[in-house]
Amino acid sequence: AIVFLENRMAQNRLIIGLLLAACISNVQLQTTDEIEWRLPTIIRPSRYRLHIDVPEAALSPESNEYGGHSVMLFTTLEPTTTIKLHSSYDHIRLNLVTIGNTDVNETNYSVNNITDILTITSPFQLNPNITYQLVINFTGILSTTEMTGFYKSSYVREDGVTRYLLTTQFQPTSARRAFPCLDEPFFKAIFEIFITHPVEYNALSNTPSTLNGTASGTETYQFDDTALMSTYLIAFVISDFTCTQGEDIGTVPYQICSRDEANSTREWALEIGPPLVESLNDYTQFDYNRSKSKLDQVAIPDFAAGAMENWGLVTYREVFLLWDSDESSNNYKQLIATINSHEFGHFWFGNLVTCNWWSETFLNEGFATYFEYFTTHDVLPSWELDKQYIVDIVQPILITDALENALPLQSEANTPTEVMAKFGRISYSKGGAIFRMVEHVMGSTNFKNGLRDYLDEFQYQTTLPEDLWRTLQRSVDNSTAKLPANTTLVEVMHNWVNSPGFPLLTVAVHGTHIEISQERFLISGNDTITRWYVPISYTTSEDANKFNSTAPQQWLTPAASASFHIEVTNATWFILNNQQSGYFRVNYDNNGWNNIRDALQKPEFDGIVEVNRAQIVDDLFNLARRDKIEYARVFSIVQFLVNETSYFTWNSAFRGFNFLLSRVGLESQLGQAISGYVLNLMENLYTNVSFVRHNTDDQIHTFKQVLALSTACRLGKSACIASSKVFFHVYKDFGLRPPKNLRGVVYCNALRHSTDSSDWEFLWQEYLSTTLASELVTIIPALGCSRDRTLLERYLNLSITENSGIRSQDRLSVFNSVFNGNPMGIEVAFEFLTNNHARINEMYLSMNALPNLINGLAAVFTTEEEIERLEEFIEEGLPAEYLPAATTAIETARANIAWVEHFHQHLFDFFFVVSTPGAAPETLGLHVCVVLLVVFFGQLF
Numbered sequence: 001a002i003v004f005l006e007n008r009m010a011q012n013r014l015i016i017g018l019l020l021a022a023c024i025s026n027v028q029l030q031t032t033d034e035i036e037w038r039l040p041t042i043i044r045p046s047r048y049r050l051h052i053d054v055p056e057a058a059l060s061p062e063s064n065e066y067g068g069h070s071v072m073l074f075t076t077l078e079p080t081t082t083i084k085l086h087s088s089y090d091h092i093r094l095n096l097v098t099i100g101n102t103d104v105n106e107t108n109y110s111v112n113n114i115t116d117i118l119t120i121t122s123p124f125q126l127n128p129n130i131t132y133q134l135v136i137n138f139t140g141i142l143s144t145t146e147m148t149g150f151y152k153s154s155y156v157r158e159d160g161v162t163r164y165l166l167t168t169q170f171q172p173t174s175a176r177r178a179f180p181c182l183d184e185p186f187f188k189a190i191f192e193i194f195i196t197h198p199v200e201y202n203a204l205s206n207t208p209s210t211l212n213g214t215a216s217g218t219e220t221y222q223f224d225d226t227a228l229m230s231t232y233l234i235a236f237v238i239s240d241f242t243c244t245q246g247e248d249i250g251t252v253p254y255q256i257c258s259r260d261e262a263n264s265t266r267e268w269a270l271e272i273g274p275p276l277v278e279s280l281n282d283y284t285q286f287d288y289n290r291s292k293s294k295l296d297q298v299a300i301p302d303f304a305a306g307a308m309e310n311w312g313l314v315t316y317r318e319v320f321l322l323w324d325s326d327e328s329s330n331n332y333k334q335l336i337a338t339i340n341s342h343e344f345g346h347f348w349f350g351n352l353v354t355c356n357w358w359s360e361t362f363l364n365e366g367f368a369t370y371f372e373y374f375t376t377h378d379v380l381p382s383w384e385l386d387k388q389y390i391v392d393i394v395q396p397i398l399i400t401d402a403l404e405n406a407l408p409l410q411s412e413a414n415t416p417t418e419v420m421a422k423f424g425r426i427s428y429s430k431g432g433a434i435f436r437m438v439e440h441v442m443g444s445t446n447f448k449n450g451l452r453d454y455l456d457e458f459q460y461q462t463t464l465p466e467d468l469w470r471t472l473q474r475s476v477d478n479s480t481a482k483l484p485a486n487t488t489l490v491e492v493m494h495n496w497v498n499s500p501g502f503p504l505l506t507v508a509v510h511g512t513h514i515e516i517s518q519e520r521f522l523i524s525g526n527d528t529i530t531r532w533y534v535p536i537s538y539t540t541s542e543d544a545n546k547f548n549s550t551a552p553q554q555w556l557t558p559a560a561s562a563s564f565h566i567e568v569t570n571a572t573w574f575i576l577n578n579q580q581s582g583y584f585r586v587n588y589d590n591n592g593w594n595n596i597r598d599a600l601q602k603p604e605f606d607g608i609v610e611v612n613r614a615q616i617v618d619d620l621f622n623l624a625r626r627d628k629i630e631y632a633r634v635f636s637i638v639q640f641l642v643n644e645t646s647y648f649t650w651n652s653a654f655r656g657f658n659f660l661l662s663r664v665g666l667e668s669q670l671g672q673a674i675s676g677y678v679l680n681l682m683e684n685l686y687t688n689v690s691f692v693r694h695n696t697d698d699q700i701h702t703f704k705q706v707l708a709l710s711t712a713c714r715l716g717k718s719a720c721i722a723s724s725k726v727f728f729h730v731y732k733d734f735g736l737r738p739p740k741n742l743r744g745v746v747y748c749n750a751l752r753h754s755t756d757s758s759d760w761e762f763l764w765q766e767y768l769s770t771t772l773a774s775e776l777v778t779i780i781p782a783l784g785c786s787r788d789r790t791l792l793e794r795y796l797n798l799s800i801t802e803n804s805g806i807r808s809q810d811r812l813s814v815f816n817s818v819f820n821g822n823p824m825g826i827e828v829a830f831e832f833l834t835n836n837h838a839r840i841n842e843m844y845l846s847m848n849a850l851p852n853l854i855n856g857l858a859a860v861f862t863t864e865e866e867i868e869r870l871e872e873f874i875e876e877g878l879p880a881e882y883l884p885a886a887t888t889a890i891e892t893a894r895a896n897i898a899w900v901e902h903f904h905q906h907l908f909d910f911f912f913v914v915s916t917p918g919a920a921p922e923t924l925g926l927h928v929c930v931v932l933l934v935v936f937f938g939q940l941f
């Protein structure tokens with residue numbers, strides 16, 4: 001699944017919070033060491049024949065029950081009388097259990113209400129080499145409060161009629177909520193599914209179907225046998241959706257399905273799907289049609305994850321599949337392409353070859369993250385997703401992975417909480433970053449050939465990381481790729497996979513020698529033990545072919561430090577880690593940094609490419625955060641940003657400045673000084689994008705425009721705010737919407753600086769009247785930008801009001817928008833939380849909402865007083881089971897405040913003593929005029 005996304009716009013960060021939170025639902029909080037969570041491996045299922053019978057009443061509020069009948073063929077590895085499988089205690093009522101032709105007495109089977117393990121004692125001994133048949137008749141209970149398992153969802157048609165649908169989300173452990181099965185990825189089987197439903201609905205599952213029978217108002221469809229597959233990839237959707245047929249992908253029919261009213265927004269997904277699958281067919285040399293004979297993609301109105309790679313039946317949030325070329329932004333156009341690539345990548349990495357257990361989730365999600373960007377890059381190279389990968393995936397995860405409690409890529413996971421934790425950013429982004437590093441170590445062609453071998457060898461099986469490294473080793477052996485002397489890839493990769501964190505390399509130049517030492521880079525705490533095999537590439541000012549070669553020129557071994565002879569006699573500068581292909585940070589001695597600073601001031605940055613400029617900026621800010629370098633030095637080096645207009649470099653720079661601003665508070669004296677300083681630095685960038693230049697075909701320009709304008713407006717640039725207001729009022733008074741890519745910026749800043757509550761009311765009415773998902777997710781965060789306390793309180797109350805018009809998947813985004821919108825929103829959101837926590841818990845999808853809210857909120861606290869109030873609330877109002885999460889949140893907030901205390905004087909000295917930033921000159925009147933002219937005389941957008 002794609003569980004969260006790290007992206008360029010604030011609204012996406014809100015989605016991240018929601019998706020992550022939605023996925024931690026139904027987490028049991030017991031610490032239960034003695035509990036057996038995993039199934040024994042002696043029972044081996046080979047085939048399921050499953051009948052699902054959906055009555056009319058289940059597609060209404062009337063009933064949540066459906067009929068189920070399952071026949072499972074299995075063998076046993078040893079003589080036994082015990083069969084263990086999963087069957088949800090809450091969602092499956094067992095009516096009759098039969099082995100072979102013998103009924104099992106009710107006293108001989110039971111379900112554990114914590115682990116959902118169904119233990120059956122067979123009336124006779126089961127012996128190896130015989131295929132047995134386990135038949136279970138059951139009544140299933142649909143989920144209505146959580147978007148997992150087999151669940152009921154609904155949407156409101158334009159004529160006001162509510163329509164119901166049933167859909168599934170099984171990953172990682174919820175297939176057991178729909179039917180009894182051995183619900184671990186390891187137990188692959190063939191599935192033959194029959195679905196009976198009322199005639200006015202239709203059913204989709206993983207394979208093509210044929211009509212099998214009709215009876216009084218119902219139809220039964222039989223779905224073809226699936227390939228050998230894991231239970232979590234099974235899916236069914238019973239709905240009144242319609243589909244649009246696309247072009248076949250080779251011999252594979254391809255279609256996009258959704259509620260019928262959204263049928264005009266299927267075009268982009270219809271267009272982009274086939275070339276993405278073809279690209280993966282070509283990359284893997286394992287055609288999709290060898291495992292599946294159709295591909296359906298369905299947009300679900302209420303969906304907890306972002307998307308789910310069910311084999312042959314991929315499910316999505318609407319906003320990640322449906323795109324309106326006039327109304328939806330370039331950002332969502334890209335997200336649809338990349339999330340499609342992510343899910344398609346899973347067909348090979350996840351579905352065909354599957355992680356053995358969720359301890360190795362990164363084998364699925366790391367590869368999917370890699371293909372999310374690089375398959376899309378192959379099809380749409382002008383979007384520069386190879387570079388976006390650095391600033392979206394690699395740099396952000398280096399921040400997460402520097403935390404003391406970071407999980408290693410591979411780590412034990414037994415309880416549902418532990419399993420869900422494996423669907424965090426480490427598995428996705430660190431997994432993806434590490435695979436990219438291995439690609440550059442081996443060379444792209446060798447890496448690709450190695451992966452082809454891997455798929456060929458392990459098709460329809462599950463794997464451990466060693467299986468991957470051993471297969472790739474064969475490619476290394478057949479090539480000129482170099483590993484450290486006398487090592488194998490298994491040894492080289494061990495610490496990258498089994499230890500948390502990553503190294504900081506410290507580089508010192510002594511004459512013609514470079515000395516490099518390594519230590520684990522941690523934001524707090526120390527680790528003097530963990531060391532890695534680190535591939536080293538570098539460029540000097542003398543190299544003709546700057547930064548292009550990413551093969552390791554040297555290896556650092558887990559020995560403490562190493563000295564290399566490198567020809568640097570005539571070089572003025574030396575930079576490590578070409579294209580940021582290695583997963584680590586780099587620090588230089590004073591002289592080294594001075595040389596880099598001087599080079600960056602030269603024309604064309606003296607040949608230092610934009611990805612490495614972004615790397616330098618990202619490393620600098622994080623080194624300073626850890627006190628490895630002084631902020632004053634950082635600011636002197638990043639002074640080159642006055643000449644910089646690269647989206648990638650600025651992306652890294654804004655992340656660094658945003659961290660500082662979130663710590664010191666945007667509206668504090670220091671925050672204001674930093675804002676002024678950043679606005680000065682970005683003057684060229686701001687001029688480069690402007691409000692009135694629109695070229696929606698230039699993807700990177702569009703992203704840069706949104707990034708620069710949203711930052712400038714937030715930091716208080718008056719021309720930016722004035723333009724936002726003009727666009728907003730043209731929309732409100734004349735019905736002309738702002739350019740589609742700028743809507744987020746315009747809505748938010750117009751409301752932020754509005755004193756007329758009818759502005760907010762106008763946008764709220766727009767929210768209620770639109771059914772386009774991409775517009776909904778643009779408006780939600782903007783409504784939280786208001787600084788009117790009454791409006792914010794009303795907005796928060798709407799998020800816990802039944803039938804307020806806010807969809808259940810969006811409720812948490814409302815809360816997040818309020819405390820992210822403005823510093824004053826923190827207080828409003830906090831007060832709302834303390835007064836309504838029980839209701840929030842109930843309404844925000846009844847998921848693990850409270851700890852998530854508290855975490856998010858505490859992360860933006862800047863005063864001791866806020867922390868004390870949170871402690872008070874925890875003591876008085878918080879249910880005990882949330883205590884551990886709340887305690888962590890308080891620790892984080894305290895650490896943040898201690899951080900500010902440590903750095904405050906230093907920052908203060910820089911901004912008020914050393915530098916005297918002046919306000920940027922502004923030509924406000926002219927600017928607004930230009931905006932007005934463009935708005936009225938050209939539908940240029």
Ligand SMILES: [Zn+2]
Pocket residue numbers: 001002003342346364365368
């Ligand atoms: Zn995924």
